[in-house]
Amino acid sequence: MMVVLNFTLTPEAAAKVHDLLVCLGKFSDTVAIEARRERFIFTALNSSKSAYAALTLDGKQFFSSYECVPSHGGPDGRFTCSMYTKALLSVFKGRLYDPLGRDGAIDRCEVSVQDREDETQCRFIVKMVCNQGVIKTYKLTYEAVDVMHALFDRNVARNRWSMNAGVMKEYIEFFGTKTEMLDIFAGEDGRAVFKSYTEKIANGKEILKHPLVTAVAVNTSDFEEFNVQPGCHIIISVKDFKAIVIHADTMKTSLKAFYSHPTRPLQFSYGCDGLLCEFTLMTSGDYNGATALPTPAPAAQVSRGASLAASAATSDARENRSMRPPVEPPSRRPPRRQVGSRQAALPNRPPQDPESLFVNEDEEEDTQWEPADYNNEEEALGWDASADRNAGNFPTFQDSGSFSRPDGVQSNTDSMEGIAPTQRVSQVKGLW
Amino acid sequence: MEEEDELPLLTAVSSSARQLYLLLRCINFAEKAHVQINDGGLQFSVDEASVMEGSAFLSKDLFTTYTFRAPAPSQREINDSDDEDAPLEPDLPTFQISLPALLETLQIFGLTDPSTSKPHWARDAPASTATGGAFTNNVLGMNNMCRIAYASPGSPLSIVLTEASIRTTCNLTTYEPTFANEIPFDRQALAFKTIMRGTWLYDAVAELSSTSPEKLTLWARTRARKPYFALSSSGTLGSARVEFNNTPVTRAPPPTNNAGTVDAGAPQVNLLETFQLSDPTTPFRASYKFSLIQRAARTMSVATKVSVRVDEQGVLSLQFMIEVEPGKVSFVDFRFVPLVEDDEDVEETQFLGGEEESDESVMEDEDEL
Incomplete structure (x- = not known):
């Protein structure tokens, strides 16, 4: 059985692929591709696993033609692979779309996948058909991997705002170039403050990093929507935020943010014309938003234990634990153990989630979010490096199409336009 | 005979050092270039490990004046005497020169770019930019005189660049040619x-x-x-x-x-x-x-x-x-x-x-x- 994946892009769409690859390149050296019958998804997970991007291209709307028949899995089947962002960018260059039809501009872009058992070489083939009879064909190597998705529950993310990306881009230009973190603060005076900062790091008398703060205050009336609990601080990486805003600006659209409270994931979403971009970022910050925080390192002054206890009591109980690490491919460890290790991810589990990807809530001394415990095999996740795509091709947690979609339990009913989760909660439950 | 010897073998004046620079830059991948002077112009050639060679021909059309006084058929033994055409041809001057140094020389006037030193109203009308593209002097600000002279075999290649009141004379050492075989290319087959x-x-x-x-x-x-x-x-x-x-x-x-x-x-x-x-x-x-x-x-x-x-x-x-x-x-x-x-x-x-x-x-x- 072989995969059929063929699609054609207009010059405009190919230019959008270039733009999105530039953006994903700021997160990861590799992008994963997931092709389904109706849509095509680029995903990227950064090396610290604190940012996950999923850019969904609608089969009908984004492409001039799109055909995908995965080799297995029936209607829910998929073809997945991973490629170097750099390699794709060398194919999807800038200026593919040029209204004047100058050199470098293309007439159309045809992509197909050569993935047959009888072929010695599997290739991702991109054919750029340029004007005047020049055809550029690239046959790129790819790695067969499993693609994981981070889930995000918008029902829980009560804090929301939306702003024109072009306006937001003007604000980010004020951020100090060397700042690392971004604190988004909803004031009680009708203003939101975007504060980019670097904390001072000193080793004895030697200052390794100088503190730097740039704050941009924006009237909440300048937002298209601003519905955030006053006093709420949420902290993300400036670099991620900039990459997202710059890309959103290329699409001339509005950037929407969804989040619940610090230490819980935040999602940025934007899109138009058949391209939906979702970035799920880990956050840090002070949960007791009411506490006034004078300087950077907002969370540092608050007892971590107390804030976490509050967190657990108030909202974790109704939270779906929706953002959790993608499961590791079975090549890394037996699925049995994997299942066991993920117990805490169940919605009806006790609130404390010792395996949470994004925050180790029991860790008292470290108030900053800790990405992952790399020493812990259970906690680490990675791409499947094995090229073995037949045996145990779809790990336990993946869609096999044999489970009907449960109502109710499914957490992302709110985000209908989003990507369906790869792991179904019901499926997970059924396994142990 | 003796009178002629006093005159340089070559005198060539160009109004654009930039043009010469742009052509020679194309073959700038080796330290030394062979230069051969003939009636039609100057031939610069470079070679890399005998697997690649490049040559640029500065035709006399590029110069406002081009005077080449071919030496009389040489009395000394012509090296490739087995070539039957050789005795009929004059002994064309051939030497080696440092190509990076020559390029550096031709660029000297970049320092006093008239487009920035003159007030804008004094500059040449920008009308020619529309027709000339990237190679016009006005665009490049290299509207100046470049005089190339080669006195006699063994003498340096002298390059005199004149712009307004500044005159720069560069004498580039010439080296004995090394007769590397050029890559044979059969145009007939x-x-x-x-x-x-x-x-x-x-x-x-x-x-x-x-x-x-x-x-x-x-x-x-x-x-x-x-x-x-x-x-x-x-x-x-x-x-x-x-x-x-x-x-x-x-x-x-x-x-x-x-x-x-x-x-x-x-x-x-x-x-x-x-x-x-x-x-x-x-x-x-x-x-x-x-x-x-x-x-x-x-x-x-x-x-x-x-x-x-x-x-x-x-x-x-x-x-x-x-x-x-x-x-x-x-x-x-x-x-x-x-x-x-x-x-x-x-x-x-x-x-x-x-x-x-x-x-x-x-x-x-x-x-x-």
Whole structure:
């Protein structure tokens, strides 16, 4: 059985692929591709696993033609692979779309996948058909991997705002170039403050990093929507935020943010014309938003234990634990153990989630979010490096199409336009 | 006789050092260049390990005055006396010179760029920018005099640059020529020849460089009675191929298509102006070291046209026509020794030719026979 994946892009769409690859390149050296019958998804997970991007291209709307028949899995089947962002960018260059039809501009872009058992070489083939009879064909190597998705529950993310990306881009230009973190603060005076900062790091008398703060205050009336609990601080990486805003600006659209409270994931979403971009970022910050925080390192002054206890009591109980690490491919460890290790991810589990990807809530001394415990095999996740795509091709947690979609339990009913989760909660439950 | 000896062998005056610079920069990949002076102009040639060579010809048309006093047929033994033509020709002055030093010299006037030193109203009218493009003096701010003189064998090459009240004299040491054999190229026995726009070749080479390849392969064949020329390469991340078809694949070219191109108005722009295969029945293929071809990239980017020729031995000649100013063309030549093909490459042949389209065309070619 072989995969059929063929699609054609207009010059405009190919230019959008270039733009999105530039953006994903700021997160990861590799992008994963997931092709389904109706849509095509680029995903990227950064090396610290604190940012996950999923850019969904609608089969009908984004492409001039799109055909995908995965080799297995029936209607829910998929073809997945991973490629170097750099390699794709060398194919999807800038200026593919040029209204004047100058050199470098293309007439159309045809992509197909050569993935047959009888072929010695599997290739991702991109054919750029340029004007005047020049055809550029690239046959790129790819790695067969499993693609994981981070889930995000918008029902829980009560804090929301939306702003024109072009306006937001003007604000980010004020951020100090060397700042690392971004604190988004909803004031009680009708203003939101975007504060980019670097904390001072000193080793004895030697200052390794100088503190730097740039704050941009924006009237909440300048937002298209601003519905955030006053006093709420949420902290993300400036670099991620900039990459997202710059890309959103290329699409001339509005950037929407969804989040619940610090230490819980935040999602940025934007899109138009058949391209939906979702970035799920880990956050840090002070949960007791009411506490006034004078300087950077907002969370540092608050007892971590107390804030976490509050967190657990108030909202974790109704939270779906929706953002959790993608499961590791079975090549890394037996699925049995994997299942066991993920117990805490169940919605009806006790609130404390010792395996949470994004925050180790029991860790008292470290108030900053800790990405992952790399020493812990259970906690680490990675791409499947094995090229073995037949045996145990779809790990336990993946869609096999044999489970009907449960109502109710499914957490992302709110985000209908989003990507369906790869792991179904019901499926997970059924396994142990 | 003696009087003549006092006069320099060569005096040439150019009003644009920039033009000379742009041409010589094309072959700037070696320390020393051989210079040969003749009636028609100055020939600069460089070579790399005898597998690649490049030459730029500064025609006397580039100079406002060009006076070459050919030395009388030399009394000393002509080196290549076995060549029967030699005794009839005068002994043309040949020497070596440091090419980077010469380029540096020609650039000296960049320091006093008149476009910045003069107030804007005193500058030359910018009208010519529309016609001249990137090579006009006004655009480049190099409207100044450059006088090249070579007194006698052994004397330095003297370059005098004059701009307003500043005069710079540079004497560049000349070296004895080393008679490296030039790469033999048989114009009479061509396996393949095509002429195309320089920028297309440049674009193709730039495209292929993304795969960081070791070698570049040229392919040519008559596909369905239409010329087909392709360049391909492969590296660790995959392979890439750029092909040129004379029948545009564009089904319905957007009306804007031809608006910006030079060849607007031509009924159907042919990518390949000339296309000759010595044996049209068999596909042509030859490989070259990519890094060497890449050295000609700068020339490709400025050339109006390039003539790609491969002789029966596989030696590749790239001849570039460069328009230094409207209506005035110069030529820069490159020659490359081919790589010896391994048998392993057969696999690649199939790989590249194994697509549906190729199959069709092969069939059509057969029909033709």
